[in-house]
Amino acid sequence: MSELVSIITPSYNTVEFIKSTIDSVRSQSYTNWEMLVIDDCSTDDSATVIKDIIRNFNDERIKLFVNSKNSGAAVSRNKALALAKGKWIAFLDSDDLWKSDKLEKQITFMKNNGYHFSYTNYSEIDENSKSLGKLVSGPKKITKVGMYNYCWPGCLTVMYNADTIGIIQINDIKKNNDYAIWLKVIKKSNCYLLDENLAKYRKRKGSISNHSYYNLIKYHYLLFRKNENMNKFKSLIFTIRNLLFGILKKIKYVNIVHDKN
Template sequence: MAELVSIIMPSYNTARFIAASVRSVLAQTYSRWELIIVDDCSSDNTEEVIASFNDPRIIFVKNEVNSGAAASRNKALRLAQGKWIAFLDSDDIWHPKKLEQQIGFMVKNGYHFSYTNYCEIDEKSKRNGVVVTGPRRVSKLGMYCYCWPGCLTVMYDAEYIGLIQIAHIDKNNDYAMWLEVCRKTDCYLLDRVLSEYRKRSGSISNHSCMNLIKWHYKLWREAKNKSVPVSFMLTGINLVFGAMKKALFVKRDSISKKINQEEKNEK
């Protein structure tokens, strides 16, 4: 019997995108899942959008007060019943075989933690030609160097890892989560594009270098309780490996065209 997948989706004022995200879950060829949406006091019509989906596998919960993405993910993880934990933000999209192929990859190889490639789309769901990949294996040390997995691509085995709860930091809370998971097992890459990351005007990748430095420092100092010198050192390491990721693992048009051809061949 197929094992249950718990899909963690925090939401905040993404009513114009969340329907596409939910539809991408409903379209999965692997059908034994629960989608746990924790809404962080949205002021738009997110709740109405979710109510339009008549599927008992969708669980919608609202925070009593605005608490941030970390708290929302923590709450969803406490509610999760699945063996497998997967993550999808409320403006991103999965390809139909994402769950099926990733679970098959993990079961076949005995992996407990994995991620995949993804491509970027804009606010109108148009691809911009960027494909992001990463190292084939990320150890605990490798994860300290940089946050290699895209949140929308990650899956781990909750029976092996256990319950993960992280500090309530505004940014990099997904990185804090992978650092916890990597304490127990390495992370492995399924070298296929199975997700689409929506690059919006307010996304972290569009912020200044000083903001990125601040958020990495706060991760190490506040979420991981490192000393001031160690936090600065790890922040510097993150910046160096971030530049390496852009140079080695962010691919553009030629790779994107290859992926489009692969998708056509599958159809």
């Protein structure tokens, strides 16, 4: 456990969930980590709850930073990535959960196979932490072409080797900013699936997965246009490809399960 893991956690108004998220990190069997929580000027008590956790557990591995103004998840992730000191970079949003052996299994998987970029399966839960009966997977290997076709990895499952990949920064886009990071990383390494369910994604009202098709199209178009600097025609083509491969993912990689946990 000599290699540090930096966990990137943007936070905004998740007072109901942030303690459970941090608890899932503190329960990891792999203990050499730092959790960089960037609070984006929450209007609830999220920052206070995080401070209380740090003080009550005297856990200096949890590091809270508060933006000077509300700036969005892209700016928050950029800030955390710039501050990260770990060899391994992992991502966990402030309402999602990890299983206790997630870090240990994923690092072992990557080191044993010489991988620099990976993701895992995850299950879906609701706002009350009840299972929605869905297990989400993806391709065993994602190449650059495959990643541009669709955002296969769930953000809460991704890990990459910062020594190999380097520092990643993205443009200030309001949605799909996790996908924007993967599009930078995939240019330096293929992405591989650890075919185990090691995380829980909390599906909430207002999440991008619940947006209208119009908004999905708009956000994907802006991703390719602003973050990847594609022309209008190419941005539209890649947006259409994303929509088509999104249908494929639902057919091939989303499975109904009876998960009681």
